[in-house]
Amino acid sequence: MSVEPVIELNGVDVLHERGTEPLLRGVDWSIGEGEFWVVAGGPASGKTSLLATAAGMNRPGSGTLRIFGRSLADATEEEQVEWRRRIGFVFENGGRLLHHLTIADNLALPLQYHLKLNQQELWKRVDQMLNRAELAAVAHSTPSELSLQAQQRASLMRALAVPTDILMLDSPLRILSPRETRWWLEFIREQRAQRGTDRKPLTVVVAGDDFRSWLEEATRFGVIENGRLRILGSREEAKAAQEEAVRELV
Amino acid sequence: MVYHAARLNVMDGKNIEAPSSGVTNLWKMYLDAAGGRILGAAQVLRELMAFAVITLAVVLTKFNSHRRVIYPLIRGQIWDAGVRLLPMVGFVGLALGLLIIGQTVALLTKVGAHDYIGPVMVTVVVRELGPLLTAILVLARSGASNVVELGTSRALGEVEALESLGIDPIHYLVVPRVLALAIAVFCLTTYLILIAIGSGYLFAFLQDVPLTPAAYFGQLADALRWQDFVLLMLKTTLFGIVIAVVNCYHGLARPLKIEEVSQVTTHAVVESVVGCVLIDALFLVGYFFV
Numbered sequence: 001m002s003v004e005p006v007i008e009l010n011g012v013d014v015l016h017e018r019g020t021e022p023l024l025r026g027v028d029w030s031i032g033e034g035e036f037w038v039v040a041g042g043p044a045s046g047k048t049s050l051l052a053t054a055a056g057m058n059r060p061g062s063g064t065l066r067i068f069g070r071s072l073a074d075a076t077e078e079e080q081v082e083w084r085r086r087i088g089f090v091f092e093n094g095g096r097l098l099h100h101l102t103i104a105d106n107l108a109l110p111l112q113y114h115l116k117l118n119q120q121e122l123w124k125r126v127d128q129m130l131n132r133a134e135l136a137a138v139a140h141s142t143p144s145e146l147s148l149q150a151q152q153r154a155s156l157m158r159a160l161a162v163p164t165d166i167l168m169l170d171s172p173l174r175i176l177s178p179r180e181t182r183w184w185l186e187f188i189r190e191q192r193a194q195r196g197t198d199r200k201p202l203t204v205v206v207a208g209d210d211f212r213s214w215l216e217e218a219t220r221f222g223v224i225e226n227g228r229l230r231i232l233g234s235r236e237e238a239k240a241a242q243e244e245a246v247r248e249l250v
Numbered sequence: 251m252v253y254h255a256a257r258l259n260v261m262d263g264k265n266i267e268a269p270s271s272g273v274t275n276l277w278k279m280y281l282d283a284a285g286g287r288i289l290g291a292a293q294v295l296r297e298l299m300a301f302a303v304i305t306l307a308v309v310l311t312k313f314n315s316h317r318r319v320i321y322p323l324i325r326g327q328i329w330d331a332g333v334r335l336l337p338m339v340g341f342v343g344l345a346l347g348l349l350i351i352g353q354t355v356a357l358l359t360k361v362g363a364h365d366y367i368g369p370v371m372v373t374v375v376v377r378e379l380g381p382l383l384t385a386i387l388v389l390a391r392s393g394a395s396n397v398v399e400l401g402t403s404r405a406l407g408e409v410e411a412l413e414s415l416g417i418d419p420i421h422y423l424v425v426p427r428v429l430a431l432a433i434a435v436f437c438l439t440t441y442l443i444l445i446a447i448g449s450g451y452l453f454a455f456l457q458d459v460p461l462t463p464a465a466y467f468g469q470l471a472d473a474l475r476w477q478d479f480v481l482l483m484l485k486t487t488l489f490g491i492v493i494a495v496v497n498c499y500h501g502l503a504r505p506l507k508i509e510e511v512s513q514v515t516t517h518a519v520v521e522s523v524v525g526c527v528l529i530d531a532l533f534l535v536g537y538f539f540v
Contacts, residue, residue, distance in 0.1 A: 017410075018505045055412055084416035096411035100399065110415045112319045158415070 003032030006068055006166060006203055008052050013061030014046055014053045022061050023049050027229045029222070031166075034201030039216045040249045041224030047207035050094065050229065051168050054205065055087050068165075085114050088159030092171040093154020096135060097143040103154050104130065104139040106119070110161045129157040148175050156184075160191070166203040167191070173213055181213060189217060210249040211238060224250060270310050294521070301499040302491075305428055320426060327430030327482040331392035332437055339387055339438045343445030346383065351375060351446055352453020355466075359459045367461075368469030376478055377537060378530070385489035385526045388431065388444045394494045396427055397518040401511035402404025409502060423502065428494040435490035436483055477539070483499060483531050492525040 009029040013022035023046030032056070041047045052058040056067050056075075065072040067083050075083070097106045107126045111117060117125070130136040133153045143151050152172065159167060164206055167188070173181050188204060195202045206214060211221060221238035222231045232238040241247065351371060358367055400423060403409055409419045451466050500518035 052410070055414065057410060081416045081418075087414075089411075089414035091407060091411060091414075096407045098408050098411070099403070099406065109319070109417070113316050113417050141318070178531060 002103045003031045003034060005066075006033050007031040007205075008064075008066040009054060010066075012053065012063035012065055014049050015061045016046075016049050016059060017033070017052070018205055020061070022227070024224065024227055024229055027053075027063070029054070029229055029231065030144060031203060031205060032220075033165075034203055035220050036204045036205045036206075036214075036218045037220045037222065038208055038218040039222040039224065039229065040208050040210050042209075045224045046227070047224060048170050050224070051089070051170050051205065051207050055089055055166075055168055056083050057089070077140070085110075085162055087166045087168060088164040088215055089168045090152065090159050090170060090172055092154050093175060094143070094148040095158070097155055097158070100141050102140050102142055103135055103146070106143070106154060107158050107161055110158060114162050129161065133157045146193065149180050152176070153183075156187070164202070165200055166205065169204070169206045171208055172206065173208060185213065185217060200213035212249075215239075227246060274431075280410050297503065298496065298499050298521075301503055302495045305420055305424050305495060305498070308418065309425055309428070312418070312421050312425070316421070320421065323422070323426035325429050327426045328434055331388055331427075331431050332434030335387060335391050335434070335438060336441065338391065339384060339442050340445055342387060343442040344449045346375070346379065346442070347446040347449025347451075348453045350368050351450025353459065355454040355461065356451060356457050356459050359454070359461060364461065365469075367466065368471075368473030371447065371450070371470055372473040372478065375450075376443055376474070376482060380443040381435075381439050381447065381482065381486050381489060382526065382530055384442050384486070385435055385493065386408055386523065387520075388435050388438065388490070389522050389526075392431065393497045393522055394515055394519055396494070396497045397501045397515040398511060400498060401506050402508065404502055405506045405508040405511060419502065424494070424498045427492075427498055428491055431494040432487045432490035435493070436486040439482065439486045477536075481533060481536050485529065487523060489526050490527060493522045494524045496525055 007030070009027045012027040012029075014021055014024035014027055015021075027050065039047060039050065049058060053060055053065065054064065056072055059072070067075075068086070070079060072080075097103070098109070101109065104123075104126050107129050108122060111122050111125060116121075126139075127136070130139050133156070135150060135154055135157075138146055138150065143154070146154075148228075152175065156169075156172075172184060176184065192202050192204065204218075206218070208214065211218070215235060215238075218235065220231075220234065222229055224230075232241055238249075351374075354374070355364075355367055358364055358370065403423070409423075410414060412419045412422055447470065451461075451463060454461060454466070497518045500514040500521075506514065
């Protein structure tokens with residue numbers, strides 16, 4: 001059964017933020033609504049840049065990028081802001097919270113900027129997120145006072161603060177303990193289950209070092225090899241892959 | 251880099267074979283270095299102008315949007331760059347009044363030139379020293395810390411995080427600083443000038459200069475024209491804008507590594523001072539017509 005694509009990359013060259021030489025060439029990738037993608041690759045293989053490009057934050061070197069059916073080249077500034085509001089992005093290694101704001105203020109920022117909530121409703125939502133992330137006790141701490149794991153949880157909450165259709169996670173499990181990893185997997189499962197009935201299904205795209213932690217959750221798999229994105233397909237297809245490089249990821 | 255490369259070439263045996271060729275190469279080296287510097291400065295100026303135009307466009311198109319986020323940021327910046335600087339500016343104003351104005355008044359009275367007190371005060375304090383000193387104080391206190399804060403944010407990837415949240419970094423990080431510094435430099439300059447003029451008279455009074463307060467302030471009022479107020483407001487506002495734009499440009503405009511933050515801070519401070527002095531020089535033309 002084919003699903004409606006929410007993000008499409010056709011012949012896209014993925015650039016690093018600082019560079020002009022493509023990290024990945026000729027990427028053809030279609031992310032369908034409600035799919036759960038995991039893309040694995042080695043260190044400095046271009047995972048972060050691929051995710052940033054798919055989210056519309058990095059401009060492709062060449063090719064076409066369509067987000068929610070609209071080409072990046074034709075999109076107005078308002079449309080791009082709307083995309084970013086609908087795509088939650090969690091950066092690696094602590095999630096890049098704003099260091100001069102407290103954890104509570106970091107979570108409140110997207111709500112204040114994008115939604116017209118009164119103060120009571122705003123802080124009620126922030127409290128709910130803090131409680132869900134078990135961060136209420138450190139609500140008034142700044143990110144530098146917390147561990148990277150706690151920062152990354154706060155970053156996940158910030159990414160989901162406003163209604164989001166796509167959640168992109170850049171190497172989210174790399175710095176996490178096994179217990180913390182279980183919390184993340186459970187949380188993402190819960191988010192996807194909640195969406196099923198009343199809202200559009202949550203699309204999840206994860207970049208990671210391997211597939212292992214995601215095998216039970218993810219539905220689609222890809223691997224970055226030699227500067228190219230190779231689509232492996234479903235869970236069964238990924239597991240059935242014969243190449244040693246892919247088997248190592250599984 | 252051009253300089254070092256040229257210097258290495260001069261050290262090469264081929265280049266020092268004949269004295270005349272060495273001298274020629276030395277000239278070439280300095281011309282290369284000077285040319286490189288001039289081209290580099292022109293490039294920075296072009297990028298600064300582009301950054302300023304983008305900032306202006308954001309101010310004009312988005313000033314009233316997301317007020318609940320932006321207005322508190324503007325107030326916070328005014329507090330940081332303005333209110334918290336009041337004691338320091340007050341101290342410098344007092345020192346300026348006691349050391350320069352008081353002595354000038356005493357000297358002019360001693361040589362019988364007390365009719366010139368007003369014009370001298372207006373030229374030295376209101377038009378030149380007051381605005382420039384305040385701008386440098388604001389730059390030292392707030393400008394440099396702004397570059398460090400923004401540069402660190404850039405190096406840590408927080409600017410990309412803002413973009414990922416659909417928040418325009420220019421709107422969130424630059425606009426509040428530009429508006430706040432423009433307001434802060436104007437208000438602090440007025441404050442410094444008032445303190446300097448007041449404390450200057452105090453010093454003259456303590457030195458038994460035969461000048462009544464009415465005569466002193468009367469002379470100042472006679473020397474001031476309405477254009478002085480307009481130009482003072484324009485100049486100080488521009489100083490604030492230049493400091494903010496230069497600092498934000500260096501902190502944000504290109505991807506930074508954390509170890510580059512101190513280097514861009516130095517550049518930002520130097521270029522802000524140069525920018526303020528150049529604007530000051532431009533305003534001299536305006537004062538010819540006052």
